Amino acid sequence: MTGSTIPDSLIPYDEIVQEALRAVVGRVLGSVAQTGGLPGNHHFYITFKTQAPGVDIPQRLIDRFPDEMTIVLQHRFWDLKVDDTRFSVGLSFNQVPSMLDIPFSAITGFHDPAVNFELRFQASDVAEESEHEPAENDGDTARAAPVEDGSNVVAVDFKRKK
Numbered sequence: 001m002t003g004s005t006i007p008d009s010l011i012p013y014d015e016i017v018q019e020a021l022r023a024v025v026g027r028v029l030g031s032v033a034q035t036g037g038l039p040g041n042h043h044f045y046i047t048f049k050t051q052a053p054g055v056d057i058p059q060r061l062i063d064r065f066p067d068e069m070t071i072v073l074q075h076r077f078w079d080l081k082v083d084d085t086r087f088s089v090g091l092s093f094n095q096v097p098s099m100l101d102i103p104f105s106a107i108t109g110f111h112d113p114a115v116n117f118e119l120r121f122q123a124s125d126v127a128e129e130s131e132h133e134p135a136e137n138d139g140d141t142a143r144a145a146p147v148e149d150g151s152n153v154v155a156v157d158f159k160r161k162k
Contacts, residue, residue: 024110052103055101079099
């Protein structure tokens with residue numbers, strides 16, 4: 001395949017797909033907010049950039065997680081509110097109640113271990129994903145082993161030529 005290169009797209013497919021998949025997260029969270037609880041064994045790990053535009057979380061959490069943080073919505077959360085662009089939720093960290101307000105654009109991962117469903121998003125303007133500690137919000141935080149075949153994992157990672 002000498003000389004064959006893929007031209008740059010004039011349609012921002014990567015942004016369109018990521019926006020659509022983030023809307024999936026919004027729809028799922030909106031359903032939980034509407035019914036007032038998680039159905040069956042479903043629970044969510046939501047990873048987000050702590051300093052992304054629009055993120056509003058306590059400073060002590062930003063200090064502890066300066067880049068990225070994962071929260072767990074399972075047993076102990078309250079006041080889940082969802083709109084078209086963001087969600088807010090109450091969680092307890094080391095017995096300290098906290099309200100978190102997170103735009104969908106800040107989310108880099110969504111995982112429902114009950115059914116091995118996972119979405120991963122490319123964070124804007126971030127070169128490489130960095131490792132981070134789990135948030136350790138109060139409640140059961142046992143993490144299911146990842147599915148090795150990736151059959152229910154949707155990774156959105158378009159490489160764009162600059």
